[in-house]
Amino acid sequence: MVEFAGYDMPLQYQGIIAEHMACRTGAALFDVSHMGQAEIADVAGLARFVPGDVAGLKPGRQRYTLLLNEAGGILDDLMMANLGAHIQLVLNAGRKAADVAHLRGNGLDVHTRFDRALLALQGPKAKDVLPEAAGLKFMDVAALVVEGIDCIVTRSGYTGEDGFEIGCAGENGEALAEKLLARGAVLAGLGARDSLRLEAGLPLYGNDIDETTDPVSAGLGFALSKKRLEHADFLGAAALAAVQAKGPARRLVGIRLEGRAPARAGAEIRGKDGQSLGHVTSGVFSPTLNAPIALGYVRADAAETGTALDLIVRDKPLPGQVTDLPFVPHNYVR
Amino acid sequence: MSQIFYSKDHEWVAVGADGLATIGITDHAQAALGDIVFVELPEPGRSVGKGEACAVVESVKAASDVYAPLSGTVAEVNQSIVDEPAKVNSAAEGEGWFFKLRLQDPAALTELMDRAGYDEFLGTLS
Missing domain, CATH: 3.30.1360.120 (Probable tRNA modification gtpase trme; domain 1)
Known part of the structure; x- marks a missing residue:
């Protein structure tokens, strides 16, 4: 428990x-x-x-x-x-x-x-x-x-x-x-x-999304009605329109790691040039893929699928790359 | 096998005929951790102090340190649990051992608990 x-x-x-x-x-x-x-x-x-x-x-x-x-x-x-x-x-x-x-x-x-x-x-x-x-x-x-x-x-x-x-x-x-x-x-x-x-690539409130994150950066754009954004008739609409117009500074991405060691929430994400790009917000060992996976925010220019990254775990870089979400395909009955 | 000793960090220690102390985590520890998916072991030759974090076990959900129950030098590590971490769950107090230490002071073994003492200690938890 x-x-x-x-x-x-x-x-x-x-x-x-x-x-x-x-x-x-x-x-x-x-x-x-x-x-x-x-x-x-x-x-x-x-x-x-x-x-x-x-x-x-x-x-x-x-x-x-x-x-x-x-x-x-x-x-x-x-x-x-x-x-x-x-x-x-x-x-x-x-x-x-x-x-x-x-x-x-x-x-x-x-x-x-x-x-x-x-x-x-x-x-x-x-x-x-x-x-x-x-x-x-x-x-x-x-x-x-x-x-x-x-x-x-x-x-x-x-x-x-x-x-x-x-x-x-x-x-x-x-x-x-x-x-x-x-x-x-x-x-x-x-x-x-x-x-x-x-x-399934679904965010957890408190880990991957919170009051300091917006839906555009979090990849939740599908939950935003285009018509309602135009009408700006809900709380936060003006701020979101500004983020959309400018493009978000960072994005929530999926990361697949090489090897077997998982990276957990809080682990730093660095580019291959050693620059800090963001942090892991959720990390787990995927039983389906038999490999570690993570969600984290990275600088928007590093959010492209396939971008090679290092996740810093116990002071060591674990190599990984930005992966399309979901990690495991959805099986919804539509 | 000689007598087995236990630490409050849930490690077991068994000293073999070669004088090396084999160290692993207890069955109680593996059960509390759940499915183990990754193990990181110390480099052979590293000298570790009592209570020093020197190995890592990762379950699906969380990482945990494994501490050196006594001071010594790492003489050997069990590569088979790196290749097959689930072995720590299935045989924690046997084939799922972590590493062997050349003890700095074999007399310090007496600072650890015997089985009855460890069982009593487990009873005080939860």
Whole structure:
């Protein structure tokens, strides 16, 4: 068990590599109830805080988006799903209290549902474990009954695999988890969740993105609506337009290392000329690739795929190169 | 094999007939680290002081130092765990040994714990 965002979380059950591979080849179950669920009825009001096309989010659909500050810095990254009567948000555990304070402080009504459970069922066999949700495509959302339990199910996740995130009343979480395990899912912890999301090239809030990073530099441009940037009708729009016009000074890139030694968050990134280019923000040994991989910010002129770099670990340079993300291809069912 | 000694940093030490002390990490340590994917060993000939970081083990998620439980000179290293780091998980207190030290002061072994002492120490953790 490890402490994470104020919660005691299981780092691993049978072992990170076994759980990681179970997710890549079968069906893994993660308890992510620490994440914050919230509901917002005022769609136009929500739009003021996020750079995505909220108005264009149809009922039954979900989208990845961001909460930004005035400087274009990322306050949180989150999922928003249109459930018809309201938009459901899924917020990072470590940010949920601050997010709600930010939204309420700026006049938006937020109905928090932090008491709800959230289970992530991920992997190519997730659809066999949860046939009730077979009708959903990637990023769909629906209210479904699973084993007599009322659930809100999205076909999405944080592993790069096909799969579902299943919300239910907190008191039903354990029973639902037991049912899904009985149907063949394997428990997986925070360790595998981190190695899976890193292989999938997905940023972790607090490591790869935070208030000092903007979505353009972080490679999250896909979450910015072009139309809304033009209209500059959300918090941080002006600052982001300026970054886009000028080009970011640094970029978040994937780095594949030679050898077997991983570089961890904080490791310095240097060019082959010895110049400091930035720092690693996440690093792990990839069980799928059997090689170390990392995410880090580098000076924009060193962000080109194939750029040779050194990562400084224990005072020694480990050679690597800038690699396209994701490291391991996504397997979404669109 | 002679008697095996243990350190509070979760290393084991066994002195062989050749007088060299074989050092590895305990089964408790490998279990706590999880899947080991990379090992870095000291250069043979390096002299290390008691408590000095002289090897590194990396699991999927984190790096950990391995400390010299006693002072001495590195006489030999186990290349097989560099080639196959998972061996540290499967045989921590055997084939997964790290390095051998020519001890500066063999009498210092008595500063370490015996098995019963180490088990008692493990009981005080968690």
